[in-house]
Amino acid sequence: MSATDDAVRRVLHQYLQRTREALVWKLEGLSEREARWPRTPTGTNLLGLVKHAAGIEIDYFGVTFGRPWPDPAEVAWMGAYDTDPNADLYATADESIADVVGLYRRVWEFADATITELPLDTPGRVPWWPEGTDASLGRILVHVNADLTRHAGHADILRELLDGSAGLARGNTNLPGWDAAAWAAHVDRLRTLATSFGE
DSSP states (O other): OOHHHHHHHHHHHHHHHHHHHHHHHTTTTOOHHHHHOOOSTTOOOHHHHHHHHHHHHHHHHTGGGTOOOSOGGGGGGGGOTTTOTTTTSSOOTTOOHHHHHHHHHHHHHHHHHHHHHSOTTOEEEOTTOTTOSEEEHHHHHHHHHHHHHHHHHHHHHHHHHHHSOOOSBTTBOOSOOOOHHHHHHHHHHHHHHHHTTOO
8 A cells, every 4th residue: 555545544534533523422411312302304313313324334334345244133223224214313212322322433443444454445335326336445435424524514503403512523613712692693693684685
């Protein structure tokens, strides 16, 4: 493997890990009810997003490269999409926050073995892609980064709507350090601007 390939791998892996941690962080301090409460008309919920991320990584860094998850019974919901197409987007009554987060952290180790042990040009097969099934590890790393970053954005909005918690990462909100009054004034400015356009 070239030094350039190794550098690209490290950067992609670093971004992936940051996104993973952000998704898990958005669950911190929530009750079981709050974490699984459907907050959109399609049922999007914070705990479901983390469970979905676990399935994404098992599929893309496992199935795609002929590396099955070691305990298929543990993720039986991944085989239930024919009867419940959203099986990966919510936690069942017997799956706690700790269970889902614990699974996801084990998935990180599983996926990281693929990411760190295989060359970026390793060919994989993605049987569920309609446009074709061939993809290199490099392409899969980019794809999963894009997919999980999108879901981390969903989690950002859901958590902010829940209790006002916002930000990029623990210790780095990436937001102005305004107090509640400054944020309220900002929102009022935006509402005034929007209202000026009428209906």
